[in-house]
Amino acid sequence: MAAKRLAVLCIFLLPNTQFRQLRLAETAEELPQLLREAEKASWTYLEFLESITRYELAKREAKSLEKRMKWARFPFVKSLDEFELRGQNVLTARQLSQLRELSWLEQQYNLILLGPPGIGKTYIAIGLGLEAVYRGFHVYFATMGELVQLLKSEEYLNKSKVQLKRIRNADLVIIDDLMYMAMDQREANLFFHLINHLYERSSIILTSNKSPEEWGHLIGDQGITTAILDRLLHRVEVIHGGENEESHRMKNRKSIFSAEV
Incomplete structure (x- = not known):
């Protein structure tokens, strides 16, 4: 002793x-x-x-x-346990459970969540991103607008260089509101080079209210559009939200008025 x-x-x-x-x-x-x-x-x-x-x-x-968590830059933090499955047709409970296993991420598959605004695409993307962070993966979230600005300013802004380095090294990149607005030639080229770098190195989750068939009109250059789609759709799961789906925000909104008696 x-x-x-x-x-x-x-x-x-x-x-x-x-x-x-x-x-x-x-x-x-x-x-x-x-x-x-x-x-x-x-x-x-x-x-x-x-x-x-x-x-x-x-x-x-x-x-x-x-x-x-800090590097992921999620705009809000809500787990998939809080997602209201009832009354929506974006995902079934079984599909959501399969996605949460993250085998698609381990195999470097992409996910594309399509449908009108407000049905929960961003919510699902962030929820899956959180699952990935908790499992030890590096995740980065950006809206399409934020991403384009980072790409355009990388040459002269150190902050943009740092953020894009994290994006290029991430296991999962979430791009929200893809193709919400048209891109010029330079923006399209920069976006292609990023997708080309991430191709078979990382998984990407894209949310968009426009189908891939419409992306060409917004990119403008059919050659670049084809090259981007070729890399995004090589290993991908496309999840469609119904066109008649009521907004998830509207269904789960909180009112300042009490229910009438």
Whole structure:
């Protein structure tokens, strides 16, 4: 017992800088408390080592998750558990369950969510993005307008360079409101080069209220349109929301008026 206490005391007396040099920064902060627990519970050497290892790994994962969430840049955070499946025909419960398994992401498939505004396309995309973040994947969310501005300003804005580097390195890129407006020749070229870079490196989720057949009119250049579609549709699941589907926002809206008696 005396030898054990001496060993614990020696560890306690080690400067925190040594733990930091070993990249055990979280353990360095918590070490006094861990040592008190070890002494109180009479942990064995193995139990003590297991405890500090679990603590360090748990803290590192929490920090990693926090960083992935920050880099994802979701406009809001709502899980798929909160999505109201009843009364909509975008996805069945079984389809949603299959998508949440993320096998499509592991196989680098793309998802295209089509349909009129307000049926939950963005909600589903963000929900799947959250699932991916929690599973350790790197995700990036951007509207089409934001993405085009990043691409156009990459040459002279360091902030755009940083964001596009994250996009190009992401496991999953979510592009919301694709083709909501026409692109000029330069924008179309820049967008093609991004899609070409992500092709078979990352998965992409696209939401749009226009079908791929209409994209050519908005891009203008049929050659670029064909090249973009060729890469997006090579490995893809296209999910259609009904044209007559009532807006998810309208069905789940909150009123300032109480229900009439």
